[in-house]
Amino acid sequence: MPVPAVMNSIEAAVDAVLAQVTGPIVLGLPLGIGKPNPFVNALYRRIKADPTRRLTIVTALSLEKPSGKSELEQAFLGPLVERVFKDYPDFDYVKDLRGPGLPPNIEVREFFLKTGDYLRNPAAQQHYISTNYTFAARDLVSQGINVVAQAVAERGSGAGWELSLSSNPDLTHELIERCAAAGRPLLKIGVVNRAMPFMEGGARVLPSAFDLVVTDPAATHTLFAPPNGKISTTDYAIGLHASSLVVDGGTLQIGIGSLGDAIAQALILRERQPENYRSILLGLCPEGLRDRELGRFEQGLYGCSEMFVNGFLKLMQAGIVRRKVFADLDTQRRVNAGELDPATLPGGVCMTGGFFLGPGDFYQALRDLTPAQRAEIDMTRIDFINQLDSPCGAEMELKRAQRRGARFMNTTMKVTLLGAAASDALDSGAVVSGVGGQYNFVAMGHALPDARSILMLRACKETADGPVSNIVWSYGHCTIPRHLRDVVITEYGVADLRGHSDAEVIKRLIQIADSRFQPELIQQAQAAGKLEADWQLPAAYTRNTPQALDAALHPFTQQGLLPGFPFGTDLTADELKIVAALRRLKKATQNPVELVKLAVKSLWEGKEAPPAYLERLGLDEAQGFKAMFIRKLFAGNL
Template sequence: MTITLHQIEAAVDEVLARIDGPIVLGMPLGIGKPNPFVNRLYQRVKADPSRQLTIVTALSLEVPSGHSELEQHFLGPLVERVFQDYPDLDYVKDLRGPGLPPNIEVREFFLKTGDYLTNELAQQHYISTNYTFVARDMLGQGLNVIAQAVAERVVDGQRQISLSSNPDVIQEVVERFAEADKPLLTVGVVNRQMPFMLGGALVEPAFFDLLCDDPAGTHTLFAPPNAKVSTTDYAIGLHASSLVADGGTLQIGIGSLGDAIAQALILRDQHGDEYRRILAAICPQGLQGRELSPFRQGLYGCSEMFVNGFLQLMQAGIVRREVFADPTLQTLINEGRLDPRQLPPNVLELLAEEGRISLPPTPEDREWLQRFGILDGEGRVGPRLTGGVCMTGGFFIGPGDFYERLRTMADGERARIDMTRIDFINQLYGKDAEETHLKRVQRVKARFMNTTMKVTLLGAAASDALESGAVVSGVGGQYNFVAMAHALPDARSVLMLRATHDTPDGPVSNIVWSYGHTTIPRHLRDIVITEYGVADLRGQNDGEIVKRLIAIADSRFQPELVAAAKSHGKLDAAWQLPESWTHNTPQALDAQLHPFTQAGLLPGFPFGTDLTADELKIVAALRRLKKATQHPVELVAMALRSLWENKEAPPAYLQRLGLDEAQGFKALFIKKLFAGNL
């Protein structure tokens, strides 16, 4: 029986009373954590050395604070405006600062990207696992409590509960514990800022043992502002968008690359001539084999993460291909024998021929027919199928206007988004043969797009950790989607990476001969994209794969890649690098895309930004300054230029950065450098 509590303190009391020994608390990743409840439990256990607490979760988010004094001054007003009353997690603060108390441990299966590279405690307690194995592994970790932030509403006097942003693993966890006959205390904490999502996110109030409806549980959701889309990002996104088949299935991720792909798809659909000109500019080998047409059928989004890019594609009318939760219906639609928007008069005969129903329909048949709108309450054939969805996601995170749009959607529009379980999304095999078949017929012409950090010349990819073993983020669902792309007959896996990255010693290539860590093994190699092009690796021999990857590498590093491949016998000693491949430089790429940026087709923030125009100018100057500090020669040149030009920054900018009353050589020097970089 569900107990409703109206104070977080009372919910914590209940947990401490019910669990005699060590508490092993599971929580969803991202914004689904009930932060106020977790913080109170954490502080109670921290103050009582006789109790033990282990937290099993992922992606614990923290409000940005800035590393330098300049960044801290700049971020203060922005954080106050964007994050408002979002409460940071106390265990994150301790983990980053003085450390966790000896009676508390935190184990995460996905880390906030790059934030814990030098944090030994986080590195030692990281759990490397596929997203689809998280529920299984929580059982193995000895979980005895699981807590989640939920949305609530009352309709016709009935209380309704939605798992909102995170139906990803909790239902599977509860099922596994029931099957194993192991006790599990389930805690739901209402946060009225959580969008009320439908579909697989709906649960009965009785799903939770404890439901806490304390106003203190409601707070602003963590809302990272949209990242700026660079020229490099746009080039990658444009290449990726030209591989997406109309009538197909799409997965993309969060961040600037996801936004670049979404914007490129919108350009392709709404500005076809300009899109082809842009693509031709960055495809010197021609556009053969690229998808260039607008979206007549539309796309179905199927992604572990429902991100703002998908919402933008829905609003643009591109993600609109509806799929239905029945393999017979979906197969008929795929074959063009059934139009879901206009049912034929003989639809019952068609379904009977397929063996889906009997004629006349049985009571069970009638219930099924009414579920999909094929028959109305009077037994007449309806105008169109109902219950279709065009977006399936396991969790979401995005900027503030993304959440607000979800909160204010009409139910009919929101019902087209099915937030559901990760064991349905991230793998093909289901609980039975029918579910497995359903996934296969829904996910036609799928393009599963993921980012990676390094690709070897033989096609292996490293996406989650460095060769030292230091974890950057986590595997998440990447391996599953890559494997799924090989299991579906018309799907492709697309791994995207920037050709280089900057280090204090200068740029280095992200395409390398070998690397001491692998996320995706070489036998699952498929399509790799950099800003310089597309390498189709599927089914190719090693020598050809080496050539195709060198063709999309930065030209500054191509000679050493050729030499490495030859020294290991993977390239013929007489092979020469074609001259047409030797123009892969940032300068050439910028020249190719600059006219289209100037024309407003490739904006830095295609879907808006939380930053003001002045803040964008300050950020740009700070980025240039930060980059220069990592390269002494560049810093000296910048300093000389700033002193020579003797520019002055607007007083409001200086005040924002705490430089308005700068004194001493260092502060005055930084002030001058900042002004010179505006």
């Protein structure tokens, strides 16, 4: 096997790249935490200082530490960011893109943006590449990529030295194969970050997979670790509905964030406290629990998701994600038929993922896995996970045998009354995030015989102009076309749209819309001739309000069944109180009437915040009317 060049200096590695690639450099980087930040920054700075060289960075999800928009947010976040993100190095190209702009000899193209962060950034919007995740490697090659750099984990030494693509085997293998097939030169660089968990399966590679391996200690740094978000009442309602569609012995895909955590916690509740689980659902389902899955997981679930998130690890620890699948088709078929006991068979995995991202304790748990536990997780290629198509027909049949009873769960932003969904961009076309693998999972939900595609969204959104419905008559574009409509979930229920007429689809979506917007939605559909003029909304669905939802779930929250942070949080108890107050204050500032009421209440009650809170926010020595006013408002919101 070819032996890679091993360098103990990032700067020497940059020298080698500049010497070997004498023309423009097109650098491909993994998404998320798989980027070798220190190496990327060193290369960026060199080329930024040399206008005779050109650099194009093609990647996705460039992560940076949160900083806050207002002075209060910045003051609050400072100590938290220092504690949680520690020495995580932000990208110079991100700082320039947000600030003075990129130099004229450098360009950045991303196919998935950090959610909502670049809505008003013309350069990011103009250079965004809209593509499905499964096509990303193909499109990177078409961009002329000639260098790929990735953060890797290492294990062993000498002849036993091994590397792992760790969080990101998603595109690398396919990228290398496509460049080789096209006869295009590709300089492959692995940069060892000793904080990366060593993962098995498709992530495990020999050092010879790279042309150059960088072992500089300066390349090791804290992984980007977003703290768990608080699960709201709305999120729990959606998660509970979604969890009741998961079949025992099936396959599961969920995403990151509070909705993914809500689904995981609801599934754990269903397994451990089925009677309480049933009671909670009864309060959310006006027509009863017919067609809902309420039983425990006797067979367990198989996790197959482009993103391996903390919720999946919690489900594995709870013994729910434990159904093993096997790489041999005959074995898998015999296991499905009950002819073989998977517990007696060697090999097999219960979790397949393409990349991972999560809080710090999630990464630590991955590092602490026993060899047997680690072997049950296959981090592998995205072209295997996100689609059924394959050059090998036997592999397609294997996927079909493994992915029985699949429930592919994705979030979306808007759903039209005819069943189309917009998940990546606004009505104007401004990109919020990206398509990712959503389209592929929706398509698989239709292609597999017993699978379902489930799109989840909050029924309405609070804006500066007041609440707006996320179920709308029409929208400027779509991510998922109406002919792929399947299951849609809001906090107010489940709308099964598959195979139904337009009029029936409209009725079912209106039934899970916020009641403040139902009359207008009915009127719009009737005006378009898509809904009978005399149709009346059943009375059971006229009480879809936040207040009714709170009343239904509050008793169970009080019992501790629906905790705000079921999987822990990096925030202290005091920080949680400050965050809650700042959120209420921010919400009030978006509504002049509410702000006036809050101001009068705060001034009338004359409350004072604890001195430590005021010091944290820089309000302890507040002077002037504005600063004193904010101080009173903050105290009134605690």
